[in-house]
């Protein structure tokens with residue numbers, strides 16, 4: 287997946303990248319599809335979000351672990 291600049295959404299299970307006919311990439315929040323009180327296209331970059339859920343590490347990859 288190419289690197290994007292959508293902040294926290296880039297690591298969130300609820301993000302879906304949408305490419306327009308002109309090739310622009312948008313970050314869709316899937317929670318907004320079923321929840322009228324939640325934005326489908328939040329203002330970017332998202333720096334904090336109460337509904338953020340970290341996506342799982344890719345299978346077979348080296349998962350990054352926090353230092354400590």
Ligand code: SF4
Pocket residue numbers: 294295298299300301302314315316317328332335336337338339
């Ligand atoms: S839940 Fe929050 S962090 Fe996750 S995709 Fe939606 S807006 Fe972004």
